[in-house]
Amino acid sequence: MPTPLSQLGENTVLKRLLAQLSTQAPMLTGPGDDCAVVARDQQWDTLLKTDVVVENVHFTPDTEPERIGHKALARAVSDIAAMGGIPEYALITLLMHPQRAVETAEGIYRGMNRLAARCGISIAGGETSSLPYDGIVINVALTGRVERGQAVLRSGGQPGDIICVSGPLGGSFPSGHHLDFEPRLELARRLMQHGPRPTAMMDLSDGLGADLPRLAEASHCGFELFTDRIPLNPGCTIQQGISDGEDYELLFTLTPGNMNKAHLSPERSVYPIGVLTPPSSPSTPMRGWQHFKA
DSSP states (O other), X not given: OOOOHHXXXXXXXXXXXXXXXXXXXXXXXXXXXXXXXXXXXXXXXXXXXXEEEEBTTTBOTTSOHHHHHHHHHHHHHHHHHHTTOEEEEEEEEEEEOTTXXXXXXXXXXXXXXXXXXXXXXXXEEEEEEEOSSSOEEEEEEEEEEEETXXXXXXXXXXXXXXXXXXXXXXXXXXHTHHHHOOOOHHHHHXXXXXXXXXXXXXXXXXXXXXXXXXXXXXTTOEEEEOGGGOOBOTTOOHHHHHHSOOOOOEEEEEOHHHHHHSOOSTTTTOEEEEXXXXXXXXXXXXXXXXTTOO
C-alpha cells in the first residue's frame, strides 16, 4: 500500500529521496547542505541552490506581489549566505493560473529585481507556465561563489563549539518578517573574511527546533541549548522563538577561542545560545516546521 507523505514528514522523505539521487559529475559537497558546492577554478568554488515559494504555504493570496518576489529570491540568497558565499546568477520559474493579472507577475519581478540589484545578482532568465488550479508558485535557481575550499558546511562543528544565532527569533509570520527579511550576506562575509570564522553554519528557515538538530546531526554532535539566552522578537515566547520558523537568521558555531574574540552585542550580531556536545549526550527535545506534516 502506498505510504502518504504526511505519515513520514519532510526529514524522512528527504532522506529517502537523497539516497536515490544520481551524482555522475564530481561535487565537493553534494545534497544535504544549504547549497551544493562544485569546483570552479583556482580561486573560487561554485555554489548551487534552488528554492520554491507556494501560495498558501509561504504567503497568503492577499500578499503584495513585490513582497512575494522579494521573499522568493531572498530565501535562496539566504542559503548562499549560509555557505559564506556571494550570489551571482538566478533563473526564475513562475507558475500562475491564467486568470491571475499580468500586473501581479510584473509586481513579483519588481520585488525580485530590487533585491537582485542590492545583492549584485543578475536574473539570467527562466520559465513561465500556467497552473491548472488557482495559485502562484515561484522557483528560484541561484548560483554563487565562495573562496576555494572555504565554504562553511553544516558538518564542521565539534563538541565544545558555541552555538550562535545572528538575530532575534520568533513571530515571523504575524510581524511580516518572513516577507521582508534581508538575507545575512554582509554578516556572513564579514565572519568569513575578518572572523570569527564559523565552524558550521546554516540559515534558520524551518525554525531553531528543526534546524539546530539538523546541524548537530550533520556535525555528528549532540547539543545543549540555553533557552534563557535565545534572543526573541518583541512579544514572543521562548517556544515561539524555537518553533515558529521563517526567521532567516544565521545559525552557526564558533570555537571557544573564536567566541572570546567576538564582540557580543546586537551590532555584532553574535548571540551565543548553546554548545555542541558529544553525540552520546542527550539533546534538548525541540520541534520546528516540517513540510508534509500537519
